[in-house]
Amino acid sequence: MSIGELSRKTGVKVPTIRYYEQMKLVTAPERSAGNQRRYSIVELERLTFIKHARDLGLKIDAIRELLDLSAHPEQPCADANQIAQNHLNATRERIAKLQKLEVELLRITTGCHGDSIKDCYVIQSLSDHALCQDGH
Amino acid sequence: MSIGELSRKTGVKVPTIRYYEQMKLVTAPERSAGNQRRYSIVELERLTFIKHARDLGLKIDAIRELLDLSAHPEQPCADANQIAQNHLNATRERIAKLQKLEVELLRITTGCHGDSIKDCYVIQSLSDHALCQDGH
DNA sequence: CCTTGAAGCTCTAGTTGCTAGAGAGATTAT
DNA sequence: ATAATCTCTCTAGCAACTAGAGCTTCAAGG
Numbered sequence: 001m002s003i004g005e006l007s008r009k010t011g012v013k014v015p016t017i018r019y020y021e022q023m024k025l026v027t028a029p030e031r032s033a034g035n036q037r038r039y040s041i042v043e044l045e046r047l048t049f050i051k052h053a054r055d056l057g058l059k060i061d062a063i064r065e066l067l068d069l070s071a072h073p074e075q076p077c078a079d080a081n082q083i084a085q086n087h088l089n090a091t092r093e094r095i096a097k098l099q100k101l102e103v104e105l106l107r108i109t110t111g112c113h114g115d116s117i118k119d120c121y122v123i124q125s126l127s128d129h130a131l132c133q134d135g136h
Numbered sequence: 137m138s139i140g141e142l143s144r145k146t147g148v149k150v151p152t153i154r155y156y157e158q159m160k161l162v163t164a165p166e167r168s169a170g171n172q173r174r175y176s177i178v179e180l181e182r183l184t185f186i187k188h189a190r191d192l193g194l195k196i197d198a199i200r201e202l203l204d205l206s207a208h209p210e211q212p213c214a215d216a217n218q219i220a221q222n223h224l225n226a227t228r229e230r231i232a233k234l235q236k237l238e239v240e241l242l243r244i245t246t247g248c249h250g251d252s253i254k255d256c257y258v259i260q261s262l263s264d265h266a267l268c269q270d271g272h
Numbered sequence: 273c274c275t276t277g278a279a280g281c282t283c284t285a286g287t288t289g290c291t292a293g294a295g296a297g298a299t300t301a302t
Numbered sequence: 303a304t305a306a307t308c309t310c311t312c313t314a315g316c317a318a319c320t321a322g323a324g325c326t327t328c329a330a331g332g
Contacts (some may be wrong), residue, residue: 002299004308014309019290034298036309056237060289088241095234098227101192105224138328140279150280155319170327172280196318 001039010047017047023060025050025067058087137175146183153183161186161200194223 007014020026026046030038046067053063062083069080143150156162162182166174182203189199198219205216 002308013291015291016289018310023289032298034309036298054289056240084241088238091234091238091241095231095238098193098231098234102224102227102231104192105220105227138279149320151320152318154281159318168280168327170280172327190318 001044003037003039006039006044006047009044010051012047012051020047020050025060025064056087057091058083062087137180139173139175142175142180142183145180146187148183148187156183156186159196161196161203192223193227194219198223 001009003014003017006012007017010017012020017026021028026043029040029043032038049067049070050063053066058066065083066080137145139150139153142148143153148156153162157164162179164173165176165179168174185203185206186199189202194202201219202216
């Protein structure tokens with residue numbers, strides 16, 4: 001399978017696959033006589049794993065850890081669980097932060113009834129932190 | 137005021153202030169006899185504005201637009217409102233995405249009851265997209 | 273007045289996860 | 303055989319900083 005086909009099947013762009021190879025997330029595959037990459041089903045599965053993990057927002061480092069873990073199937077899976085759990089916690093924090101932000105942006109955008117910039121609540125809110133409800 | 141004092145008062149790190157100067161978010165200030173930056177209250181206010189906007193997650197480009205707008209106080213404030221509104225919409229989308237992610241991570245982490253990697257639900261979930269509830 | 277230690281200066285390079293482009297070579301279909 | 307489409311390597315760029323080297327300046331105490 002060529003890199004383009006692998007790309008089509010996984011949804012990972014061609015340059016990104018080559019980048020992952022550089023980053024040693026995927027191992028360098030066989031080459032054709034003319035030096036082009038040729039992939040097998042093994043690499044397809046590995047890249048699918050990576051793609052899915054990236055879609056879930058996991059960092060490259062975390063994915064590398066998971067890949068290392070999955071290479072040792074007899075080890076306890078607590079570590080893998082921990083990585084996923086950490087990511088869940090981080091995700092929840094991000095959500096909480098963004099929701100605070102949402103409230104503040106809503107307040108700013110609905111508060112503006114001035115006609116020109118000198119009365120603009122958006123500008124004022126950004127200039128004067130004291131207008132914020134919530135110390136962020 | 138030295139760059140360090142400005143940094144302390146705004147919460148923006150010293151190298152970041154210099155970076156903003158390079159990016160022309162703040163104008164290059166006066167210098168002391170020995171070539172050190174000396175800031176006035178004007179720059180303090182402007183940097184406070186920038187800090188606040190950055191904390192709210194606005195991109196540098198958006199902030200530059202807002203700064204340009206605030207430099208023309210007689211113009212209508214609809215543009216500033218639009219920038220804030222766009223950011224609010226983007227924020228809401230991010231929240232929605234993260235919440236989907238949260239659901240999936242929760243499913244993954246609570247689903248794992250195997251003892252070793254070969255039964256690990258985390259690894260399996262990431263390998264097999266078909267286990268996902270929701271096409272992401 | 274002089275020293276000393278903190279703070280400031282410029283410049284370069286690194287971070288993360290890619291993406292874009294140049295210019296050359298390989299493969300495939302007709 | 304030839305044209306069209308991949309693919310190759312390499313370099314550089316993005317955002318928004320951060321870190322470090324090696325040097326100069328400032329402010330305060332003795």
